[in-house]
Amino acid sequence: MTKQPTVWVTSTDPAKNFDDASRFGRVRILDMSDKNHADAGAILQEEFEADDYIIFVGHPVRIAVCGQAVFNLFPQINVLIWDRKRMSYFSQLQEGI
Numbered sequence: 001m002t003k004q005p006t007v008w009v010t011s012t013d014p015a016k017n018f019d020d021a022s023r024f025g026r027v028r029i030l031d032m033s034d035k036n037h038a039d040a041g042a043i044l045q046e047e048f049e050a051d052d053y054i055i056f057v058g059h060p061v062r063i064a065v066c067g068q069a070v071f072n073l074f075p076q077i078n079v080l081i082w083d084r085k086r087m088s089y090f091s092q093l094q095e096g097i
Helices: 019-023 036-046 059-074
Strands: 006-009 024-031 053-055 076-083 090-096
Touching: 019 024, 019 090, 036 059, 036 076
Parallel strands: 006 024, 006 053, 053 076
Antiparallel strands: 076 090
């Protein structure tokens, strides 16, 4: 049995609905509002895998820390981006610098 990818969401946002992202894998929201942004990065460094996806949302520092964490692991990552016209996510392979 093949492991389903994880869709990592960098922060909770009550204004956003992440249901459509489940088409790409199991959605896991890093709800760490009471913790340091670095804690979210540490979780990603330990658990993010090459076939996982990430949705960047939330505080800019959280986004930066999470981005750095996953690019430290892999030169390319799968990013999910919201398409307002289609009302769904699409995947983009993003290369680090």
